Amino acid sequence: MAANMRVLVQDDRAAKGCAALTGGFLAGALLLALSGVARAQDPTDTPTPAPDAAPAADAATAPGGDQKIIVAHGISTFGDLALPADFAHLPYVNPDAPKGGEISEWASGTFDSFNPYAIAGNAAALSSIFYESILSGTADDVSAAYCLMCTTMEYPEDRSWVIFNLRKDVTFSDGSPLTAEDVLFSHNLFMEKGIPEYRSVAGGKFQSVEVLDPYRIKFTFTPGTPFRDMPAQAGSGPIFSKKDYEEHNRDLEKSSLEPFLGTGPYVLESMRPGQQVIFARNPKYWGEKHPLNVGQNNFDRIRIEYFADDNAAFEAFKAGVYTFRTESLPKRWAQEFDFPSVKSGGVVKETIPSGNIAGGESIIFNLRRPQFQDPKVREALGLMFNFEWTNKAIFYGLFARTNSIWENSDMAATGTPTPEEAAILKPLVDEGLLPASILTDEVPMGSVSSEANALDRRNLRKASALLDEAGWVAGADGIRRNAKGEPLRMDMIHTRTDLLPVMLAYVENLKAIGVQASFELIDDAQLQQRASPPSFDFDALPTTVVNGGLEPGGVLKQAWDSIAKDNSSRNRMGYANPAVDKILDLVDSASSREELTNVIRALDRVLRSEYVVVPRYFKRDSWVAYYNMYDHPQNLPPYAVGELAFWWYNPEKADALRANGTLK
CATH class of the missing domain: 3.10.105.10 (Dipeptide-binding Protein; Domain 3)
Structure with missing residues (x-):
């Protein structure tokens, strides 16, 4: 699975441009619970994945063949899905979490683009927050991918193809409907203009992609390709509006301060290039009641403040310029979190166990050197x-x-x-x-x-x-x-x-x-x-x-x-x-x-x-500090802190911090 992805700009931008496209389905969909920004999906018309979804995974004999066709509400790499088709919410969220308030974090350096899929430019933190995928992962199961934009998916036992039956209530943030044409367009766009490393590996895996009707799309995989991960990979790519992309002459290969049009729960509220970004929860988000989203996307605003270096960012945190910090420096964690707001309880210092694999921290050699x-x-x-x-x-x-x-x-x-x-x-x-x-x-x-x-x-x-x-x-x-x-x-x-x-x-x-x-x-x-x-x-x-x-x-x-x-x-x-x-x-x-x-x-x-x-x-654990106006579920999932996903704002605590002067 993917490691936790923070708001902090990573020292390694290797994943740029393919964060939503690689490692089976585990990228685009998992920028959800793992990134802190839950982009799970939900319908406006029904609180369950789909009225016509299979009870779990039904099978029927394939026409003209001896393989059974599986019809299900998701797919697992190995074994069965943990959640049934009629699940009400993810097991680790608070389904009654209130909506509202703001959470703010920091990023390092600067930015000049909201296009995280191009080599050109320096993409802003959370710049993939606008986009969703057909399938979505969870923060407690590395194998699972559930229907977000689809009611069901169909695939044969050998997984050599997959059909996604798309929901009819999915809309882009401007209210326009999403159809299979947008899915096809987005797939072709990444095959034509995605970064070379993605195209060189993934390009040969897809034999064909065809629109069967406005809400059905079929991916057929190239014979000889290992099919195990392919249905999930086909459903993991970010989806853009074809109409918006073409009408505004957008270019996946170029940096741009105007995001592509997506379906996600947040939209861009404001920005000051290189200084600040504010994302606002879309009040008309199509997926608000989707079981994958219940208890998630709780903050009205997510604010990112940029600083030249970590020292300046830490001093700003102490002053309340931003309110949630993931700490990476042992010396600071051991010695410097003793400022007055911590001592008074106004700032919480918390060590959260992590079940994630180690991050591969190494010193690499350039093997091209003699x-x-x-x-x-x-x-x-x-x-x-x-x-x-x-x-x-x-x-x-x-x-x-x-x-x-x-x-x-x-x-x-x-x-x-x-x-x-x-x-x-x-x-x-x-x-x-x-x-x-x-x-x-x-x-x-x-x-x-x-x-x-x-x-x-x-x-x-x-x-x-x-x-x-x-x-x-x-x-x-x-x-x-x-x-x-x-x-x-x-x-x-x-x-x-x-x-x-x-x-x-x-x-x-x-x-x-x-x-x-x-x-x-x-x-x-x-x-x-x-x-x-x-x-x-x-x-x-x-x-x-x-x-x-x-x-x-x-x-x-x-x-x-x-x-x-x-x-x-x-x-x-x-x-x-x-x-x-x-x-x-x-x-x-x-x-x-x-x-x-x-x-x-x-x-x-x-x-x-x-x-x-x-x-x-x-680092075996996650070190976080935050102003004491946020709550989180008692039992956090093993693979995410999820502060931007399933934590929530407590207005009474926030008022108390303002009353005692901890928070301006």
Whole structure:
């Protein structure tokens, strides 16, 4: 599934342009409960998914064939749907949550566009809030996709096609009706103008898309494509108004301060470019009473305030300029949330357990660079990252070590290969695509270092020996050079000032083994240009690597398949391995959760054996602080904090804060 998506502008914009289109259905639809903006859907005519929806999942014999056609109110990747067709609301919401009030958060830097689907421009926070998909996910089930814009969906047992029976009450925010023509138009638009990394992976999966009538649309998938995720993927794309797009000469590939016309529960109220965005709840939203939306979309206004850096944003929070903050800095969480409003109870400081997979925080190598071709070099460089000292000295012991790209999940490889993993890996060994050692060696773990000193002498000796073996020998000046006399360089870049103490300590350790290392802070525009296709102008980059969430799907090909080596902002390292390409095919075709887990473990084992990333650390819990005028359900779902989705405003608490001067 997707990791929680916050209002905070992420340090990695790799997902830009395909956030709603990749990883099975789990993106567009799941910008819902996971982003904090619930874009679930609901009808104005009935409180249930559809008057003619199947009781659960009915089956009928396909005309002219022996496959049964399943008619259902949703679809699950593996197993049955948890919620019946007549469910009244999601299990984790308060169905009686009141509507009203405002919640405000912050974003970093600036913005010049409301088009999150283009490489061009810097999209505003929450700029996909205007759009919905046919299907919607939930924050407590990584496998489920339920009908939002459809009454039912029909598909054969092999999932080789799907028909969506669209609701007739869905309207765009201007009141115009949504029809199958808008769905077809939006699909074709992304196939023609979506970012290259999406088109290169998804383009060949759809054999045809046809409008059967104004409220029925059929997606047929290309023979040979693993069909497991395809019905959900077909229903996950954002849908725009064809009429509005054409009449206003809009362009998916260009930045624009005017959003496309969507069907979502929020519309743009006002903006000050680069400073502030305010979204208003649409009082005529078509889906207000839809079971997926009951208890959600509770705030009348969502306000985003922009700040140049995190320090300025924190001071603004203390002053009440905005009212909800997700904290990421351990030092601040440990030491600085002691200001008067916290002590008085006017601001709540809350740690919320998270069931999410770790975010893949790593330092990636640009594998296009000659100095990083040898795995021994990459292993040596990874040995010099001292997590234990970093966690104690900088993070107050609040972070956990990342070893796997799928850390904090049962998909992380451990020890030596299980028989199931070996069955996946051995054919690749037999083909000469993987070394035989992959079948017997324990999976590499992140280096273990002393927490007493930043430089661990034992790891220094190991790293030096590896570099010697790789032909990078230290000269009289201590600098490592190859046979051509070229120095071993590792220049790293990023925008985040909070990374500075971590990266500078790492740089000093690298210099201790003779690496000419540096870390440079640059601005957002420079990072976007240097870390994205076609330039890829960096040696190494602290970032997050794509793991596909708790139920990985097609998105992994955009990050790890050879086809994406030079055209994908998700594959910034330029990784390509024919063995991994074959394992990725098995990800899409896995027919059970157990099978998918074994495939991912095998994939994790191969990637870690090649030392393509330096694993860093992750935060097990969500740290949030907010002015004490918001309430949330007692039992939050495991995969989302959901403050913009299913929290609500308490006017009595807000009045009390204003009365005592906590809130202006």
